[in-house]
Amino acid sequence: MKNFTDEQYRVFCQFLETHTGIVLGESKQYLVKSRLSPLLGRFGIESLGELLNRSMQLRERELKTAVIDAMTTNETLWFRDIYPFTLLAERLLPELARPGKTLKIWSAACSSGQEPYSIAMIAQEYLAKRPGSLPGLQILATDISSSMLEQCKQGVYDSLSLARGLSPERRSRFFTPLADGKMQLQASVRNMVSFRSFNLLDSYAALGKFDLIFCRNVLIYFSPENKSKILNQFAGALNPGGYLLLGASESLTGLSDKFEMVRCSPGIIYRLK
Numbered sequence: 001m002k003n004f005t006d007e008q009y010r011v012f013c014q015f016l017e018t019h020t021g022i023v024l025g026e027s028k029q030y031l032v033k034s035r036l037s038p039l040l041g042r043f044g045i046e047s048l049g050e051l052l053n054r055s056m057q058l059r060e061r062e063l064k065t066a067v068i069d070a071m072t073t074n075e076t077l078w079f080r081d082i083y084p085f086t087l088l089a090e091r092l093l094p095e096l097a098r099p100g101k102t103l104k105i106w107s108a109a110c111s112s113g114q115e116p117y118s119i120a121m122i123a124q125e126y127l128a129k130r131p132g133s134l135p136g137l138q139i140l141a142t143d144i145s146s147s148m149l150e151q152c153k154q155g156v157y158d159s160l161s162l163a164r165g166l167s168p169e170r171r172s173r174f175f176t177p178l179a180d181g182k183m184q185l186q187a188s189v190r191n192m193v194s195f196r197s198f199n200l201l202d203s204y205a206a207l208g209k210f211d212l213i214f215c216r217n218v219l220i221y222f223s224p225e226n227k228s229k230i231l232n233q234f235a236g237a238l239n240p241g242g243y244l245l246l247g248a249s250e251s252l253t254g255l256s257d258k259f260e261m262v263r264c265s266p267g268i269i270y271r272l273k
Helices: 006-020 029-036 038-043 048-055 061-072 083-096 114-129 146-154 168-174 224-237
Strands: 102-107 136-143 175-177 183-185 193-197 210-214 238-245 259-263 268-272
Touching: 006 029, 006 048, 006 061, 029 038, 029 048, 029 061, 038 048, 038 061, 048 061, 061 146, 083 114, 083 210, 083 238, 083 268, 102 114, 114 136, 114 168, 114 193, 114 210, 136 146, 146 193, 168 175, 210 224, 224 238
Parallel strands: 102 136, 102 210, 136 193, 210 238
Antiparallel strands: 175 183, 238 268, 259 268
C-alpha cells in the first residue's frame, strides 16, 4: 500500500486541527494509517497520500466527512473510572435535583454513547430508590462524528463493547438480546438521551444552559489555546453552581480561572465560581 509523505502528514495535521481541534503531533502516522486505510477501497483511491490530498479539497465533501469521522471516533467504556458515576448518584443528583426543575446534563464528545447511557442508567437507578426525585431530566450527548451518533441512537452493542465496564446485573436489567447476538438498550434508557452533532470549537449559545457537563478524556487531544477556549465556553454554558467533570488525568491549571476545584473521595470535580 502506497504511503504518504512527511509533508502530506504535516499538512493533514493542520487540516485536522483546523476542522476538529484535534492535535495529532509528530509521531502519529500509524494512527492515520490504521484509521484511514479502510476508506481506500470504499472511495476507490489507490494510496493514502492521494486520500489525504483529496480529503482536504472543498469539492470532496463526502470524503472529508468520512475522514473526519474515522479520525475522531473512539470507543469508550461503560461507567469509565467508576467514581464520576458514584459521585453522580451519591452527591450531584441529590444536590442539583430540585422540585419543579428540569436537570440538564451534557455529555460532550460522547463517542460511541457509553457515557450518556451510563448517566441515564444511574438516573434510572436513582429514581427507583427515590421516586419523583427527578421531576425533569434532559441528557444531551454530542459528538463531531455524525455516523457515530446514528449508531448511538440505536443503542445496539456487541459482546466486546458490553464486556467493557458493564456489570452482568446492569446488562440483564437494561438490555434486550437481539437475534444476531448483539444487545439493545431498552427504550426507557434510550429515550432519556438526545444526540446531536456538534464541534466543541463552535459557539455553545444554541445549546442552552446545563447543570452538569461531562467532558472526560477529550481535552488531551486539543492544543492549550483550544483547551482554554473550550473550558471558558463550558463555564458560559453552566448554570450557577453547576459542575464540570473532566478525565482523571486532565486539569484546569493554567487554562481557566472560572472554576473552583472540589476534592471528593475519590476524584475531583469543578464547580462554576
